[in-house]
Amino acid sequence: MKLELKDNRVFFENQGSKKEIHPFWLRERVIGDTFVDKKTQQRLFDPTTLQNDIKIDNLSLSDDHLEITFNDGAHTKFTIQNILKEFSNTNEVKFIEKIKWDSSLKTLNYFEFKKNFFEEEDMYKALISFYKYGFVIFKKVPTDNNFIVNFANSIGSIRRTNFGEFFNVKSKPNPNDLAYTSLPLAPHTDNPYRKPVPCIQMLHCIENEVKGGLSTLVDGYTVTEKLKKDFPSYYDILSKTKVRFQFVDNSVILEDWAEMIQLDENNEFKQVRFSPRLDFVPLEDKEKLELYYSARKKISEFYNSDQYKIEFKLQPGDLLMMDNHRLLHGRTTYNANEGKRFLQGCYIDYDSTEGKLKHLKRKFNL
Ligand SMILES: [Fe+2]
Numbered sequence: 446m447k448l449e450l451k452d453n454r455v456f457f458e459n460q461g462s463k464k465e466i467h468p469f470w471l472r473e474r475v476i477g478d479t480f481v482d483k484k485t486q487q488r489l490f491d492p493t494t495l496q497n498d499i500k501i502d503n504l505s506l507s508d509d510h511l512e513i514t515f516n517d518g519a520h521t522k523f524t525i526q527n528i529l530k531e532f533s534n535t536n537e538v539k540f541i542e543k544i545k546w547d548s549s550l551k552t553l554n555y556f557e558f559k560k561n562f563f564e565e566e567d568m569y570k571a572l573i574s575f576y577k578y579g580f581v582i583f584k585k586v587p588t589d590n591n592f593i594v595n596f597a598n599s600i601g602s603i604r605r606t607n608f609g610e611f612f613n614v615k616s617k618p619n620p621n622d623l624a625y626t627s628l629p630l631a632p633h634t635d636n637p638y639r640k641p642v643p644c645i646q647m648l649h650c651i652e653n654e655v656k657g658g659l660s661t662l663v664d665g666y667t668v669t670e671k672l673k674k675d676f677p678s679y680y681d682i683l684s685k686t687k688v689r690f691q692f693v694d695n696s697v698i699l700e701d702w703a704e705m706i707q708l709d710e711n712n713e714f715k716q717v718r719f720s721p722r723l724d725f726v727p728l729e730d731k732e733k734l735e736l737y738y739s740a741r742k743k744i745s746e747f748y749n750s751d752q753y754k755i756e757f758k759l760q761p762g763d764l765l766m767m768d769n770h771r772l773l774h775g776r777t778t779y780n781a782n783e784g785k786r787f788l789q790g791c792y793i794d795y796d797s798t799e800g801k802l803k804h805l806k807r808k809f810n811l
Contacts, residue, residue: 446529448511453501455511457532471513472499474528475521538799541576543714543771545667547753554581558764563599569805572798580662580767586649588762593649593789596764601797604643606636607697611791614648616781621694623722627781632663632748632773635792637718638690638699643792646769650759654784659756660765663773665717668747669706679740684708686737689725690718705744716770719748748773759788 448466449456455466473492475481482489496517503514511523556571575581586596593611597603603610608622616627623630636643648660673680684706692699705724707716718724726737747753756777759765767774769792779786805811 446532448506448525448528450504450506453504455501455504455513459532468501468515469495469497469499471501471523472515472517472519474523475515475519476523477521480519480521538576538795538802541573543579543666544577545670546578546664546755547667548751548755550578550755553755553757554578555584556581557584558586558762563801564805564808566805566809566811569802569809569811572802572805575766575768575798576802579664579666579771580765582759583764583766584760585762586764588649588651591789593647593764593791596649597647597791597793600801601793604792604794606639606643606792607692607694607699611789614788614790615786627658627779627786629778630775631721632661632754632775633720634665634718634773635720635769636692637703637720638692638701638723640701642701642716642718643769644795645766645793645798646774646790647764647766647793648759648774648788648790649764650761650788652761652785652787653759655779655781655786656783657777657779658786659758659777661754661756661775661777662767663748663753663755663775665719665748665771665773666714668744668753669714669717671747672706672744676740676743678736679743680706682733682736683740683744686726686729686733689727690720690723691725692723705741714771717773719744719773721745 446457446459449458449463454468455471457464457466469492472495473488480489481487498516500516501513502516505512506525509525511525511528512521513523514520554571554574556567556574559565559567562568571581571583583596586592591611594603597611634642635646669680672683684704687702687704690701690703703718705718706714707718709715721741726734728734729737
């Protein structure tokens with residue numbers, strides 16, 4: 446990647462392709478104390494009030510800098526590295542490559558909590574691991590005073606849901622969700638009926654005295670890719686049919702329509718939703734529904750199969766952070782008479798983790 450000049454114009458050259466950079470694009474990026482606030486890096490001018498026909502009057506290029514005088518009198522000295530950064534993908538969280546995993550995954554992603562953890566390089570490593578595998582487990586997280594709220598808010602801010610700012614997971618009488626029983630929970634994603642679906646779930650183990658109640662995780666990305674390869678017609682219908690997910694209790698009815706496998710603008714994996722107690726497919730032609738039901742059965746078999754599932758016991762102080770758009774989670778049954786089992790959970794959004802990751806990357810020059 447490099448910059449070139451010709452006839453008062455600036456070109457960006459990358460792997461044989463050359464593009465002119467619009468003078469306005471450069472003009473609205475001018476730097477210096479008159480144009481940009483040093484501390485916040487916010488503009489001190491409104492580019493929508495600039496004249497439209499911005500042109501370059503004068504320019505010069507050295508090894509490190511590009512100096513320009515524009516026809517409205519503005520003069521600036523860009524660092525070439527900063528301009529090229531705008532064309533590079535390396536800062537983007539979406540370019541962290543996902544690692545597919547199944548039940549053969551040997552090492553769980555453990556990181557030990559310590560003082561000032563959220564400003565440490567280890568936190569950066571933990572977040573990278575989270576984006577690669579869809580989960581990380583923090584050890585030795587203090588279990589007092591709803592610490593999960595502190596923990597979550599130290600990364601971003603909590604996304605409140607109909608279960609509150611945070612929720613307690615232990616068996617309780619008259620539960621409004623199966624999570625609050627000692628029944629086994631098959632792998633599922635949380636809150637598929639929300640717009641938007643909470644991105645990241647945190648589960649903090651406070652007490653765990655029972656033998657069962659193992660936590661289970663399944664990589665929805667691995668399963669989706671498997672379905673795409675071996676059962677393309679199933680993959681197709683599940684990624685094209687919008688179904689209604691709903692949650693009903695005494696005070697609210699929540700609904701959203703979405704595909705079980707959601708793809709992005711490039712037809713790549715974006716999100717899975719799976720909660721077969723809460724999904725309702727619209728009435729379609731019989732043949733289409735026939736295919737849909739077979740596809741749902743197959744993906745359910747994959748999600749529930751021992752081939753894709755990892756199981757582990759959360760110990761007091763463990764905090765599991767998982768991607769609710771990518772992973773499915775569940776737990777095995779337990780006997781509530783054996784002792785206490787108490788977890789606390791909450792949700793945060795992706796921009797929290799992305800913001801933290803970028804901040805730490807900048808801080809440690811990584
Ligand atoms: Fe859940």
